[in-house]
Amino acid sequence: MKKNDNFPRRSASSSASISVSGRTWKFGDDVDTDQIYPGKYLPLTDKEEMARHAMEGAEGGDDFIEKVQTGDILVAGKNFGCGSSREHAAVAIKGSGISVVIARSFARIFHRNAVNTGLPILVLEQAEEIQPGDALEVDVERGIVRNKTQNKVYHAKPVSLLEMDIMKAGGLLAYLKDTDKHG
């Protein structure tokens, strides 16, 4: 288990974009929050402990947590994060070291939870073309996805500025505290 310090925090002076690179972990359509974070672990409150169960219930997720490297990228099909509204799903993925989740579409509450907990996400129409293990380079702010293995470049739907500010701050509560300080 690696600690998730891969996410660049916003410094007072910079407006640096979020650029990440890593290997692809690929999942299918309609991966629900019970697959991302099984209901039996709901009582856990420690974030590192929660991260140990990320993707545990998903097809192809058995050895995810042993093998995932900090900075790796999770790619999925449509409606990622559907089902119950548990915030644990986004928290566990972030804690596992995943730097960005790319999917064809996200369920509404997961989308909200990801932004609020500081987990970068991108909506990409061609997510299915990306294969397991592909090396990606992602500029989250501009929505540019470079597939170095397949030598392709994709343009994802850009994240709104408002959401980007929250993600860069590390999540909603950190953002609200920040805005207290900086006005």
Next chain:
Amino acid sequence: MTIIEKIFSRGAGKDVKPGDYIWANLSLVVMRDFGGPNVVQEYREHFDEHPVFDKRRVAVTFDLHIPPRNEVVARNQRMLREFATQQEITLFDVNTGVGQHVLLENGFVKPWDIIVGTDSHMNLLGAMGAAGFGMGTTDIAGAMYKGKLWFHVPETMKIVVRGKIGNSVTAKDVILYILKHVTTSGGLNRAIEFCGETVERMNLAERITLTSMVTEMSGDIGFIEPDEGVMAFINSRARNRVEPIKADTDALYTKVYEFSVDNLRPQIACPHSPDNVKDVDEVAGTKVDQVFIGSCTNGRFEDLKIAAEILDGNKVKDGVRLIIVPATMEVARQALEAGFYEIFLASGAVVTNPGCALCTTGHPGIMAPGEVMVSTSNRNFVGKLGKGAEVYLVSPSTAAATALTGEITSPDTEL
């Protein structure tokens, strides 16, 4: 502008349009006995003992595990009581009922409000012209601290309902019929406005039945323009000045559905999805073990009245459990005065204290594997009320008729 565009424009202090991401000021932030303890933990972790943004605009409602069923729940409720005392915020304790209903009875809800809470059916407040949203722990902790949250302004779709519904057909049958066509994903990232003569004739309880099930369409929020009757209810309880709300005549809708309900038969959502809807006639005769009348969708006085009229002087079928739960203590008192308790108890029903009751596992009334329940609630997902149990969603009239025969029965059947 549509209703949601107007509300978000006022909340954001600038004109907004669908697709915009905005920060909007909140009228009310609510947490309940489930979810609330996590909110308090997160709030304290980040903001310590910092006062909430406005103690008149934060409330706690207890409606799920009431009174507490185990020590964990009891400790959680104590934590919320201590937090409420320390922060000087209003807490509705175990003797009140379903949160949204308690709030609207106590003058906490009015048109133009933006209200967020830890309940997936907060959006039923659209029946009062208020924008209610169910949200996660982090959202609610942040909302309590700052009094504002970010929103994506949704497109609005319009659902027009025309025609006169028959005697044994209710608002629940109408919304189940709509769900059948709109489906459980048809409202994704959208607001909904219900209109048309059928909707306009509905009272507040019926309007709540419609808007509560926007959740099951994956919709953000469902509105009905408050009429004179609804405004009179709101005015009689409001703590502040109340202003009506309606969409502009030139508002833009992304999609319009039109339904005619003149010949609508009683409807039933079969296992295991709220949009798996059929005429009750098609599944009539299916044996039933338990019947539930209540919930945030069908727990108001008017709903209990429909049930009381059918149960009056009759007995629940041997071997069938009928469980009736008023939405709130106010509803319970009205039902007591109207003589419904006498009817319910004489019929052999169990009447429990007001609350959410048979909404999910962990509550009294859970079923054994293979058992069948007919419920006036809003969800019938696999395992929601016990592993291996089957749940059918119906109106209070179909539920009451079914309790008397022990098999799924249309309310217009000669009993």
